């Protein structure tokens with residue numbers, strides 16, 4: 001049995017000072033049982049806990065570590081920049097360079113505003129869309145998570161879903177009165193919403209590839225459909241690419257699927273693990289933002305030089321190496337191996353993947369939306385999770401999260417993971 005005694009005592013101490021012992025709910029292992037381990041260090045494709053156990057990491061700090069942990073060029077860039085100060089609250093050159101780089105990589109982003117988290121980016125994008133259209137309502141999709149924005153914590157995904165109460169306490173009904181929730185891939189539902197709310201809908205916000213209820217994909221031209229119906233009705237189409245941005249290729253999901261949204265949100269990879277968020281898109285919409293427009297948005301640490309430099313370095317490595325082709329190859333290897341392991345062990349696993357993002361649902365059904373995802377056997381997933389953890393493989397601690405492969409993973413890591421999965425599946 002793996003010794004995690006120092007983590008266990010740390011967790012007891014943490015519980016005295018931090019609600020649930022964690023600074024973000026999903027880390028608490030509540031969806032899989034047991035107590036979380038505490039990380040001492042991370043390098044490449046692995047994390048090492050305070051008891052000295054090293055795990056192959058498929059969470060990658062929930063997406064930012066696309067190049068692996070502690071990438072030498074990123075560490076060096078942060079160290080060198082920190083020598084000159086950590087925050088100024090005054091414009092700095094790195095903000096301009098990163099804004100240019102994101103706009104060059106993602107053509108729909110003509111202007112961009114940096115902030116400090118994906119939540120802030122989505123909250124601000126919604127406010128901006130409402131200010132630009134002067135309309136109140138927003139369509140979101142069940143299972144899509146856009147951070148803990150009051151008006152969007154309705155049938156949210158990620159930790160909210162994991163805790164089985166998709167809506168959050170503390171959000172007065174008035175705050176979500178203008179939020180319309182529809183099933184992902186439900187074209188008729190979207191059409192009905194626009195018909196029932198003429199000239200009322202400011203925006204449609206979605207994860208183009210929902211990855212906060214596991215991972216499922218747009219079906220039958222759903223993204224093209226949303227682009228058309230929002231254009232037709234004067235609503236702002238917002239792609240939440242906090243997770244998919246720079247993950248599914250340098251141009252993100254919008255480039256992969258060939259759809260140009262009006263606004264996009266970003267986070268995670270563009271900060272390479274330092275706190276960052278961003279939202280950007282059409283200049284006529286972005287120019288509604290203070291100080292030139294009437295929509296207020298601000299942030300003390302927005303455009304932080306360390307986060308900017310870390311993100312710039314990550315993007316530079318991503319475009320100048322074969323990272324994306326490696327990620328695709330490793331993802332394909334994992335997918336075929338996991339499907340084979342499930343077949344050989346006789347366990348029902350619906351393994352869904354796009355690029356280096358994946359989810360193994362413990363169900364026999366294809367998963368195209370939140371309702372489908374909810375059929376997964378969470379208890380069986382929890383046993384699988386712990387079986388893999390005992391074999392030093394760290395998966396996302398919830399059936400309703402996506403996994404991430406990094407460019408630091410190797411084919412041998414994937415092979416080891418598949419063999420471990422087969423052994424654990426046989427024991428379920």
Ligand code: KE4
Nearest residue numbers: 024062117118119145146147158212242243
């Ligand atoms: P943050 O506020 O956590 O930086 O970003 C919120 C967010 C917005 N949009 C999408 C598509 C996201 O995936 C996220 C955050 N993702 C979760 C992972 N499922 C963060 C993990 C956590 O909450 O601890």
